[in-house]
Amino acid sequence: MFLVGLTGGIASGKSSVSKTLSDLGCKVIDADKLAREVVAPGATAWKKIRQHFGDEVFLENGEINREKLGEIIFADTQKRRLLNSLTHPEIHKLMLRKIFQLFITGHAYAVLDIPLLFETGKVLPYVTYTVVVNCSEDQQLERLMKRNKLTEEEARGRIEAQMPLAQKVKAATYVVDNSGSLISTEKQVRGLHRDLQRSKAHWRLRLVLSSVFIVSLGVIFLVFNY
Numbered sequence: 001m002f003l004v005g006l007t008g009g010i011a012s013g014k015s016s017v018s019k020t021l022s023d024l025g026c027k028v029i030d031a032d033k034l035a036r037e038v039v040a041p042g043a044t045a046w047k048k049i050r051q052h053f054g055d056e057v058f059l060e061n062g063e064i065n066r067e068k069l070g071e072i073i074f075a076d077t078q079k080r081r082l083l084n085s086l087t088h089p090e091i092h093k094l095m096l097r098k099i100f101q102l103f104i105t106g107h108a109y110a111v112l113d114i115p116l117l118f119e120t121g122k123v124l125p126y127v128t129y130t131v132v133v134n135c136s137e138d139q140q141l142e143r144l145m146k147r148n149k150l151t152e153e154e155a156r157g158r159i160e161a162q163m164p165l166a167q168k169v170k171a172a173t174y175v176v177d178n179s180g181s182l183i184s185t186e187k188q189v190r191g192l193h194r195d196l197q198r199s200k201a202h203w204r205l206r207l208v209l210s211s212v213f214i215v216s217l218g219v220i221f222l223v224f225n226y
């Protein structure tokens with residue numbers, strides 16, 4: 001099995017790309033979805049957020065007030081780092097569990113949709129290919145302002161909370177250009193899917209695991225004189 005890291009900038013179009021890959025039959029693990037699971041009322045990260053950020057970031061029904069928490073962390077680097085330190089370990093645990101489930105059910109590869117793939121660097125050593133969804137700075141700003149109903153200043157704050165998109169593009173194995181129509185993006189994703197289907201990278205792990213298995217069997221035979 002091999003892992004594909006899908007990333008981009010905030011509002012650059014990752015969700016559209018990951019939906020197309022999923023429609024084509026790929027297994028996609030979405031870090032934003034996991035980030036929601038780990039802050040469900042009563043969960044470890046939820047408790048820690050209550051301790052460190054207080055009641056002001058919670059709704060009356062006990063759920064996180066995402067709008068309020070977003071306003072705070074995107075305007076303050078220290079608070080953003082604090083939130084990351086409370087949520088990321090839990091997100092990584094869940095992700096590992098999901099990858100393991102896909103591995104034991106025989107999937108050749110899994111796509112990890114992780115907005116902060118390059119920023120945190122934690123998962124990067126384990127991915128074989130990185131895919132960056134790109135668009136122009138103006139499009140990113142405009143799409144973000146429109147989707148999240150933000151002022152230009154708020155939207156710029158969110159964009160600046162991440163590594164510049166141009167830097168991610170330089171480090172990518174594949175770049176999906178989402179500056180045109182969604183149809184043009186879908187066409188590129190179909191090409192990417194074909195390449196992933198043809199990739200032989202999953203044999204690497206199989207080879208390593210088979211070697212470990214054979215060596216272990218050899219050691220057992222030698223030690224126990226079978």
Ligand SMILES: CC(C)(COP(=O)(O)OP(=O)(O)OC[C@H]1O[C@@H](n2cnc3c(N)ncnc32)[C@H](O)[C@@H]1O)[C@@H](O)C(=O)NCCC(=O)NCCS
Nearest residue numbers: 009010031032035066069070073080084087115116161162
């Ligand atoms: C701050 C929160 C409450 C805002 O929630 P909201 O529903 O408005 O946004 P959503 O979760 O859909 O995220 C939208 C996008 O914001 C960007 N983003 C989210 N968290 C961060 C962060 N800590 N640093 C930089 N960018 C971030 C990502 O591009 C993400 O795709 C939420 O994003 C959160 O809990 N973030 C911390 C967990 C995290 O790092 N998530 C990113 C995936 S690892």
Ligand SMILES: Nc1ncnc2c1ncn2[C@@H]1O[C@H](COP(=O)(O)OP(=O)(O)OP(=O)(O)O)[C@@H](O)[C@H]1O
Nearest residue numbers: 009010011012013014015016143147178180181182
């Ligand atoms: N090619 C496109 N043309 C026009 N609008 C687009 C295009 N691609 C995406 N959008 C719009 O831009 C916004 C951001 O796209 P999307 O939600 O896919 O980005 P994202 O990278 O997943 O964002 P986030 O980092 O916040 O999770 C959405 O409102 C989407 O409908």
